[in-house]
Amino acid sequence: MELKITPLKCTGCGACEIACSMYQDETNSTMVSSIILHREEKKNYFGIMIKTQKDVYLARPEGPEWLSQSEGASGPKPILLRPPCDGCKNREDKLCVKFCPSGSIEEGFTEEAG
Amino acid sequence: MDLYNGRLLVVDLTTGKVEINTLKEDFFEENVGGILGNIHLFEEYEEMDPLIIGTGPFTGTLFPGSCGGVISARSPLTGNLSHSPVTWFFTPEMKLAGFDHVVIGGAAEDPSFLWIRNENAVIREFPEDIIESWEITDYLRHELGDDRVQILTTGTYGFDGGLNAQIIENYWNSFERYGFGGLMAGKNLRAIAVRGLGDILLANPEKYMKGCLKVLNQTKNSPYYPEAFEKLVHSYSADPGIEEIKHRVDGCFNCPIPCRVFVKYNEPANELSSTDIEEPGMLLTDFEAFAILRKKGLNGEKAARVMEILSRKGIDPGVITSTKTNAFEGLLKEIEEISGIKEHVEGDIFLISRNNIANQIVAYTFGFCPVLSHMAEIVDYELFSQLIMDGADIEVNMVEVEGRINKITP
Ligand code: SF4
């Protein structure tokens, strides 16, 4: 994955979901992104998950984890049905990196679990 | 329509009628949205004693702080048309559900909630005995089967007819200061629930994003950047005192300078996992009330516990200014007994400070957070006009808009 994530910097703002939808479908939405924001609100437990080419990366605050795509989040549009992150290969910049206001998502490299 | 939905939801709780009306381009050319749109609609629907929720052109988009919406109604406290911000995630979801403005009038016969999604809405019955805000939100998210449903409600105090009843955003205190929670209770409206599975289209996505990025970079020059809760508490000459209980900083939808902090006092603050403790603490949203509690001598944890009680009951934390005691137990007793006319309500638009007032009204109009507008110099009429052009391909007469904004600026 062409991204480096620092989960504890995340503020749960959800800008990355919209930014990624703008890349994937040129639309302002939370339904077509490779990123899904997860939040257990009363516990303040939150973080993003990213569908990569083979797996799903879970940016858990207590430490990241890889899941298989079938284990990813459910909800109105499960991660299984979303496009995987391709590092915004059709652009010069990566939109989630550009619009993440906290610096939680940066350009970089994270080895996939396989 | 691009950038906007071009759709108005009108709900009459008395008759149970739900109407979806078109808002044409000229409505937005004239009113832009947000507070100016709400004022326009209030005149049209006044006889329904409506509660109106408005989004702006930037709400729910990549414009920084675009959680910003506005709720307008005749205040039960002052009798005047008044306006408060809606923050957190409600209005972005409302816009993604297909509506720019929602008008809710009349009163239901039985306890009800309004469920807005997929360009439609239904009025449904709500259990009589669930009246605490946290329970209401838990109940609805469970019933509707989605944790991302956003909810406006009030709490036990509001549904018991308390005057200072505040609108609660999911579980947390809002910046609503005009007793609109009581208005909801009077309408037998337990909650408004919304989920947005749709999208907002943009006429020229690349140019729109470029403008948003420019604003995002400007926010980074703010003295409050990158997080603001403690700095804001300090600005009321109070020491935050939350080092021991601070868990994580939380931002509303797309906020670059989060002013909210979650504190944990029912489990260790450094616990990062999701444990069996369902209610480990509280999201501190109202930094002004928190500062006042600290100045009354409460330690950080006790002040946070007071905020939790206020949010559960749906009491406006502004009442803290009129409580006389500074002892924790006495304060809780006073909060329990609050019923009279509140003393602190000022003006008809909630303002976070007396500085930069016009910029806060601009935020209310265009759909970003007035607190952010207070903290960062981002108002730029020329750029905003260009962004509406890039987003919606419509031309707004900014001189007229500025004139109307100045006219309602106190
Ligand atoms: S790099 Fe691009 S495709 Fe990948 S998650 Fe970010 S925005 Fe989406």
Ligand code: SF4
């Ligand atoms: S944009 Fe950044 S801070 Fe916001 S939710 Fe995504 S990763 Fe977290």
Ligand code: SF4
């Ligand atoms: S400044 Fe505060 S209230 Fe406004 S959007 Fe950011 S976190 Fe929310």
